[in-house]
Amino acid sequence: MTKEPSQGTQLASYLSADNFALMRQQMAFEAKAAGSHLFWESEPAHTCFFIEQGLVKIYRITEDGQELILHLLQPGDFYAELGSGDTPFSCSAEMMKDSVIGMFSTAALEQLIASRGDFAIEFMKWMGLLHRTTQSKFRDLMMFGKNGAIASTLIRMSNTYGKPSGNGILIDIKLTKTELAHLSGTTREGVSRMLSAYQANGAITYENGYLVITDLDYLRSIVQCPNCPPDICRM
Structure with missing residues (x-):
């Protein structure tokens, strides 16, 4: 893919x-x-x-x-x-x-x-x-903590690597939970817990090993998403 x-x-x-x-x-x-x-x-x-x-x-x-x-x-x-x-x-x-x-x-x-x-x-x-892209990343981390940082990372991945899927937006890159932790400034254990919570709430799923975002609005609600244009809200 x-x-x-x-x-x-x-x-x-x-x-x-x-x-x-x-x-x-x-x-x-x-x-x-x-x-x-x-x-x-x-x-x-x-x-x-x-x-x-x-x-x-x-x-x-x-x-x-x-x-x-x-x-x-x-x-x-x-x-x-x-x-x-x-x-x-x-x-x-x-x-x-x-x-x-x-x-x-x-x-x-x-x-x-x-x-x-x-x-x-x-x-x-x-x-x-x-500069605006960097500011928006730190906004999500500083204002909404680790949960916001992980949600923000997934939203940015959807804008950068996302492609339409039958279940939602498929993230066309495989990152380990450790790499996601390094991107969001948290721990692997914290990422694992939050991804499990997102999955339980129907916000994400997996397809052939790829993460699929099934409820982008749920993730946006975590960071009170200001609907930045995709050229700013990206990795």
Whole structure:
């Protein structure tokens, strides 16, 4: 089962064809094996990354040693941390699947922004959307606790990976309960309890090992969903 990834925050959706081609021609593409790292937290953030193929998790390790997944980058996604001097990466990036990554120096990106006003405006709009997406994730976690974080994660997965199913919305990606816990800032046991509760309430079921959301409104009610557009309410 496959599905084209959401176009919501993909950089190519915000850059003109000419500007995207201009940036892409400066990239060096490399194959990366599942389990390998693009970068580690605290390394100098001298490189930007375009996901050509595969799946990449951006994550941090908390003070108590727990992993927190901040983003899952799909084909078409772009990742950069811009700052001054030797600004370090604030997190780490690991391949969840065999991937092909376009490498693009931060200096080259800054030069494009400085030299092309149209590129700068388009890039700023894309950065603004990413900021709104991050804000909405933290809203659900801070205001509605672990239950809200898990419900929010499932809603975002439905917008990013969902496809119509006879029973509802099939999530066309398999994540373990541990990975769901890392995405929602909770424990595997907490995820297991909440998924069981959702299933008992008729909000989710399973089909050939894939999670199916059968009552999206139930999950939305947990986080008092403000009906953000899908390009913000995504992974």
